Amino acid sequence: MTDSPNNLDTLRQRIDEIDNDILRLISARAECAKQVAEVKTKSDKGAVFYRPEREAQVLRRIMELNQGPLNSEEMARLFREIMSACLALEQPTKVAYLGPEGTFTQQAALKHFGASAVSMPMAAIDEVFREVEAGAVNYGVVPVENSTEGVVSHTLDSFMDSSIHICGEVVLRIHHHLLVADTTLRDKVSRVYSHPQSLAQCRKWLDAHYPRAERVPVSSNAEAAKMIKGEWHSAAIAGDMAAKLYGLEKVAEKIEDRPDNSTRFLIIGSQHVPMSGEDKTSIVVAMRNQPGALHDLLEPFHRHSIDLTRLETRPSRTGVWNYVFFIDFKGHVDEPRVAAVLEEVRLRASELKVLGSYPVGVL
């Protein structure tokens, strides 16, 4: 094929025709979503518009059907945005996240709910929990574990005192950059601000490139990005969103020590999420401090061939809960074999709290 203007014109005409079809079809889809809203409003007491299990099924189906040339993740991202816009027609979703603006948690909220959700920054993880509990927002997004640094203990602790459910999870690849402001003297950097987890995730890089710079932990990466404005000797470690938001320059890109660095975030809310076909369950269990306690706890999972995906121990803050375990496993509480295991665990534990069953993160 030549690059003649004729060919270009023909192709662009074809694209216009396809766009007409896409426009018509997206509008028809949005019309359907509006009707779904009417059905939900009529049938449910206190209608729940956002349905994580259905959204996961829609995205999984699209990824399965996709034959290219766009890759399945790219295609799912497009559908993620179409669904986000359709859901906003039913009810604008309000989401609280660990702020300030520009944090990875905001990026996770955007990835999970799409751009049509209204997201609100909170100053601390327990504030996100409080806003959800008070009903001021529909959902919350909080970080829970990082592949390099491990668990975000604040989040686990917040679950112990709350009646909040987990409605979903989202995993984000985390890339850190060393950022400076236009006033920074790049060869005089003597201080690097970031969140303690990010400083830890870039420890080796900092040792090699800025061994003498003071590492100053602050409440978030975005906060670090904000602070270096006007400090000529300071740099920040943060991600793309913060760099863009605060107009900073990247001195070095992707400085995380591990290339597969990723963070898992939880979507918290108050609804029970039905099965999506590929689900996870999170529980918190208290066991008495006695030999064999952990074995007794895990044995039923093994016997029923249930895959554990995470096991975390936290010190208990009350007298009864001597040992507290946070356990994630594959399966949904509405499956009989999961219900059977939980019944056994309940007998062996001094406390058992199901935090929620939710679709395994799709995107």
Ligand SMILES: C=C(O[C@@H]1C=C(C(=O)O)C=C[C@H]1O)C(=O)O
């Ligand atoms: C349309 C629905 O409501 C919402 C929008 C969805 C969509 O656009 O596909 C899917 C699930 C819900 O979050 C539905 O429940 O089917």
